[in-house]
Amino acid sequence: DGGITQSPKYLFRKEGQNVTLSCEQNLNHDAMYWYRQDPGQGLRLIYYSQIVNDFQKGDIAEGYSVSREKKESFPLTVTSAQKNPTAFYLCASQDRSQPQHFGDGTRLSIL
Amino acid sequence: QKEVEQDPGPLSVPEGAIVSLNCTYSNSAFQYFMWYRQYSRKGPELLMYTYSSGNKEDGRFTAQVDKSSKYISLFIRDSQPSDSATYLCATYTGGFKTIFGAGTRLFVKA
Numbered sequence: 001d002g003g004i005t006q007s008p009k010y011l012f013r014k015e016g017q018n019v020t021l022s023c024e025q026n027l028n029h030d031a032m033y034w035y036r037q038d039p040g041q042g043l044r045l046i047y048y049s050q051i052v053n054d055f056q057k058g059d060i061a062e063g064y065s066v067s068r069e070k071k072e073s074f075p076l077t078v079t080s081a082q083k084n085p086t087a088f089y090l091c092a093s094q095d096r097s098q099p100q101h102f103g104d105g106t107r108l109s110i111l
Numbered sequence: 112q113k114e115v116e117q118d119p120g121p122l123s124v125p126e127g128a129i130v131s132l133n134c135t136y137s138n139s140a141f142q143y144f145m146w147y148r149q150y151s152r153k154g155p156e157l158l159m160y161t162y163s164s165g166n167k168e169d170g171r172f173t174a175q176v177d178k179s180s181k182y183i184s185l186f187i188r189d190s191q192p193s194d195s196a197t198y199l200c201a202t203y204t205g206g207f208k209t210i211f212g213a214g215t216r217l218f219v220k221a
Contacts, residue, residue, distance in 0.1 A: 040213065042117075042211050102147075
């Protein structure tokens with residue numbers, strides 16, 4: 001079954017800690033994306049990658065980092081520099097000229 | 112001004128009602144238009160996808176695009192409690208950057 005898998009579903013971060021959110025897709029899509037969703041604010045783009053070993057900052061990249069070493073994987077690290085990390089994080093992938101498809105998200109909270 | 116404007120609601124309707132959800136956009140270069148449905152604690156799922164102007168129907172759902180007025184609509188006929196969700200409109204030019212509306216929360220009461 002093709003799709004996008006995000007893990008874990010829930011994640012808790014302590015002060016000063018970096019945490020990494022996993023995103024894996026088996027759709028053979030070139031492009032992958034990370035969004036942050038806060039209540040009433042829609043989706044805000046954090047980072048995106050169009051090909052392996054290349055990625056670009058989105059609108060709210062500060063305090064986040066990514067890597068794209070494999071086509072199917074696009075992990076997001078929320079660093080200690082992100083002072084307000086509590087949110088719902090969504091990963092998406094896309095084939096050119098087709099709509100984006102989403103995973104089921106990771107909810108990150110502060111301990 | 113946001114590139115895509117969407118009323119966040121909430122919109123509450125009785126079961127069986129016709130629901131109309133709407134968005135406006137500012138960039139005439141947008142060619143592709145989508146509606147996503149998002150249930151609580153889940154990721155958005157693609158509901159409707161249209162190219163350029165016109166109507167597209169899928170079961171109880173109809174998507175409508177009016178490029179002359181830069182207006183996107185989603186109509187839900189015979190609404191059901193299972194339709195209760197947040198609906199996001201989205202658009203893009205054909206490349207890799209998609210612009211999303213803020214989402215409208217819909218409640219269908221039994």
